[in-house]
Amino acid sequence: MxxxxxxxxxxxxxxxxHPPGEFFADGGGTPDKPPSAxxxxxxxxxxxxxxxxxxxxxxxxxxxxxxxxxxxxxDQRERYLIRQTLPKAAKKWPPERRLAWGRALSVYRDRDPAVPWIEIRRLTGVSAGLAEELVTEWRAHLKAEGARRAKILSLPEPIPTRQGEPPFPEARGRLDAWVRHNGLVADGYYQGETADGLWLLMNVHSGKSRVRKWVRREDVKFHDPKPALIMEYEGRPDRARDEEPAA
Ligand code: SF4
Known part of the structure; x- marks a missing residue:
């Protein structure tokens, strides 16, 4: 891990x-200065x-x-010195390690509201500048990966639902989100979205059936914020996008 x-x-x-005093001595000073003897x-x-x-x-x-x-x-000074060397060390990390850190850190940024960079530093030891760099790399990777996966997508156009119907349950479901599907609300998990964010690609679990489909954003209620995975593909639902739901 x-x-x-x-x-x-x-x-x-x-x-x-053990008494906390053994690990948090008086006279330790600030992390950037040597402690008392x-x-x-x-x-x-x-x-x-x-x-x-x-x-x-x-x-x-x-x-x-x-x-x-x-x-x-x-001790606190040793950790301080390690933190100082981290940005330089991170330049030599293999790409998969940089991406793994970017992914871990983006979880904080994808919260609503986003966790401030300085707080992320306190939680993880990764400086604000490095954290921002790694999260940016991770998001660019997601976008590129979405474009790559898009080439294999071939899905039917979405069927718009009536606005606001049926209502979402208050309770959480088993998967990522509630999804309006065939006039009902079903469990679903997120797979991606169009660049404009209007359409989400969801895997919907309804009874024994599993179906991957595009749904309007307003027909999805997430239980937790999700990092966006942009899907670009041929045959995207542009034509249906401006159509009003069937009355
Ligand atoms: S390694 Fe961590 S958990 Fe273990 S004794 Fe030291 S401070 Fe406590």
């Missing part, structure tokens, strides 16, 4: 039950606990953005 924002390793942490001595003891911790690797991976104290065997 690249990164676990929920820190599911926490129940196995060796520091549970007393704080450093205390942190060195805390690091010994980390080095015997069964989840040190996962903790180190997920706490790079923590400002203060000892986490994952690193």
């Amino acid at each position: 690249l990164y676990d924002p929920e820190r599911r390793w926490w129940p196995q942490a060796a520091c549970r039950g 007393d704080a450093q001595a205390l942190w060195n003891e805390a690091k010994k606990i980390c080095h015997g911790c069964p989840v040190m690797h996962q903790c180190r991976r997920d706490t790079l953005g923590e400002e203060y104290g000892v986490w994952g065997g690193y």
